Every structure is written in structure tokens, then in C-alpha cells.
Amino acid sequence: MPELPEVQTVVNTLRPRVRGRTIRDVRLTRDDVLTPAGVDFARLIEGRTVAEISRRAKRIVFTLDDGQRFYIHLGMSGRLTVQPPDDPLPRHTHLLIGLDAEPALELRFTDPRRFGGIWWLGVAPDEDGVVGPEPLTVRPAQLARRLARTTRAIKNALLDQSVIAGLGNIYVDESLFAAGIHPLTPANTLTTEQVKGLNRAIKSTLRRALRHRGSTLRDYRDADGNAGGFQSLHRVYGRAGEPCRACRSAIQRIVLGGRSTHFCGNCQPR
DNA sequence: GTCCATGTTCTTTA
DNA sequence: CTAAAGAACATGGA
Numbered sequence: 001m002p003e004l005p006e007v008q009t010v011v012n013t014l015r016p017r018v019r020g021r022t023i024r025d026v027r028l029t030r031d032d033v034l035t036p037a038g039v040d041f042a043r044l045i046e047g048r049t050v051a052e053i054s055r056r057a058k059r060i061v062f063t064l065d066d067g068q069r070f071y072i073h074l075g076m077s078g079r080l081t082v083q084p085p086d087d088p089l090p091r092h093t094h095l096l097i098g099l100d101a102e103p104a105l106e107l108r109f110t111d112p113r114r115f116g117g118i119w120w121l122g123v124a125p126d127e128d129g130v131v132g133p134e135p136l137t138v139r140p141a142q143l144a145r146r147l148a149r150t151t152r153a154i155k156n157a158l159l160d161q162s163v164i165a166g167l168g169n170i171y172v173d174e175s176l177f178a179a180g181i182h183p184l185t186p187a188n189t190l191t192t193e194q195v196k197g198l199n200r201a202i203k204s205t206l207r208r209a210l211r212h213r214g215s216t217l218r219d220y221r222d223a224d225g226n227a228g229g230f231q232s233l234h235r236v237y238g239r240a241g242e243p244c245r246a247c248r249s250a251i252q253r254i255v256l257g258g259r260s261t262h263f264c265g266n267c268q269p270r
Numbered sequence: 271g272t273c274c275a276t277g278t279t280c281t282t283t284a
Numbered sequence: 285c286t287a288a289a290g291a292a293c294a295t296g297g298a
Contacts, residue, residue, distance in 0.1 A: 113294050
């Protein structure tokens with residue numbers, strides 16, 4: 001659910017409330033949200049201070065004062081909030097971290113669908129798994145090199161986190177519209193000029209979404225519980241049948257890689 | 271009951 | 285063998 005703009009907004013709202021605070025008590029109410037299984041997560045983090053909170057791809061990375069790290073992925077329906085411990089506890093809250101604050105604060109991870117979770121990294125210098133470059137800083141030549149390696153539709157290639165990290169279904173559709181590229185275009189057939197335009201479109205789309213604190217379709221909230229505001233500015237995502245904001249022709253919806261894909265057949269010709 | 275959902279990973283097919 | 289397509293995961297809302 002949350003893509004780069006939403007995850008970054010969570011990090012931005014989390015940081016001033018959590019960084020520098022000491023972890024008092026940890027409650028993991030079901031252990032299958034933790035990877036690897038069997039890690040004594042509470043013992044590892046209790047008494048530690050949160051040195052930094054950052055984002056890599058769609059992961060929210062916590063760095064502790066002893067240099068150990070873990071990350072939380074929100075999956076499709078995850079929320080990470082900071083609130084007073086006596087606030088009513090929502091269903092499907094799997095992790096509660098009590099923080100040393102006056103008045104007391106609690107970091108909560110809630111995720112009904114449980115596609116998200118907590119991954120313990122320890123002091124491993126490398127990140128786990130293959131994660132592509134960050135879309136806000138990737139250079140056009142680097143993006144071109146990675147797209148040239150696959151014949152897949154550009155929509156599917158951009159959703160692949162090992163090709164480029166942080167994009168999801170909303171921002172791939174929005175970026176392809178902004179670049180005027182049809183989602184079915186084979187990734188390796190894009191011209192150098194098209195990749196340059198796509199690179200610019202991705203960056204401007206993400207920056208605009210960040211300014212509006214992400215998109216809330218249903219579940220997404222930042223760490224303070226606030227919804228995003230970008231959803232009303234989507235140009236194609238979720239607008240099937242509605243007029244294109246540029247040319248008034250009807251936005252089309254097809255299924256690609258099992259995901260809804262929205263585009264303007266006129267502004268994004270094949 | 272049906273279909274759909276901001277994601278990732280495992281399995282099957284080509 | 286590899287790349288790509290498809291299924292699966294779990295819950296809830298329309």
C-alpha cells in the first residue's frame with residue numbers, strides 16, 4: 001500500500017517524536033510478524049535508544065545506539081503511529097514499543113492483512129535482499145542500463161523493486177502518464193530520450209506526492225494518524241472512465257502483472 | 271456471495 | 285538453465 005511518498009512521510013513524522021528516546025518496554029503480540037523467526041526482539045531493543053529513523057526503498061529503518069538495526073515494512077495495510085499508551089488499541093496491532101517520554105508515548109505497528117512485518121538486521125553492513133537504486137537520486141544512464149536488461153512491459157519493470165526501489169502501483173501509473181509512455185512498452189525498447197523523460201517524470205511525481213504527504217486510498221496514515229492529500233491530484237490512478245486531465249479522452253484500465261493499470265491511450269500512445 | 275485493494279515472494283510456465 | 289507470468293498470502297470494504 002504505502003509507496004515511497006507515504007513511507008517517507010511516516011519517517012518524517014516519526015523522527016521528531018521517536019529519535020533520541022529510550023525503549024522502555026516491548027510487546028510483540030504475535031511472533032509471525034518478525035523475521036527471522038526466533039529472534040528475541042524485545043531483549044535486543046529494550047533499554048536501547050533510537051539513534052536514527054530512515055527510509056530505504058519502502059522500508060522504515062531503525063538504527064539503535066549500539067549500531068544494531070531493524071526495519072518495518074508496512075505491506076499493504078500497515079500503520080506505524082506514535083500516541084499515548086492509553087489511546088484505544090485498534091485490532092491487528094502486533095507490536096507496541098513504550099518510549100521514555102513525558103507524557104508517555106507508544107509506537108504501534110498495526111497491520112490487518114499482515115503483508116508487512118518487522119525484519120531484524122542486527123549489525124549486518126549490507127541490506128538484506130536485492131534492492132535497486134533510489135528513484136529520487138538515480139541517474140538517467142543508470143536507469144537506462146537497468147531497463148535495457150529486460151523485455152518486460154515498462155509498468156512491470158518499474159514495479160520490480162530490484163530494478164528501482166520505492167515505486168508501487170500508484171506512482172508507476174502516474175509517472176508513466178507524466179512521461180507520456182504506454183505501460184505495455186517493452187522496457188528495453190525505450191529510447192534514451194524516453195528514459196530521460198521517464199526519469200524526470202518519476203522524480204517530479206514523487207516530489208509532488210511528498211509535498212502533499214502521500215496518497216490515502218483507505219488505510220494509509222502518517223505517524224500522527226493523518227491521511228495524505230495527493231489522492232485527489234492523481235491524473236490516471238483510480239480514474240478509469242473519467243476524462244484525461246490533459247486531453248479529455250477516457251482513462252483506460254487494463255490488468256498487467258495482476259495489477260490494475262491506468263493510462264490515457266491518447267497521451268500515452270503505443 | 272463477488273470483486274477489489276498502495277506489496278512481496280514462491281511456484282509454474284515458456 | 286533463465287526470464288517472465290501467475291498464484292498465493294490475510295483481511296476488510298464496496
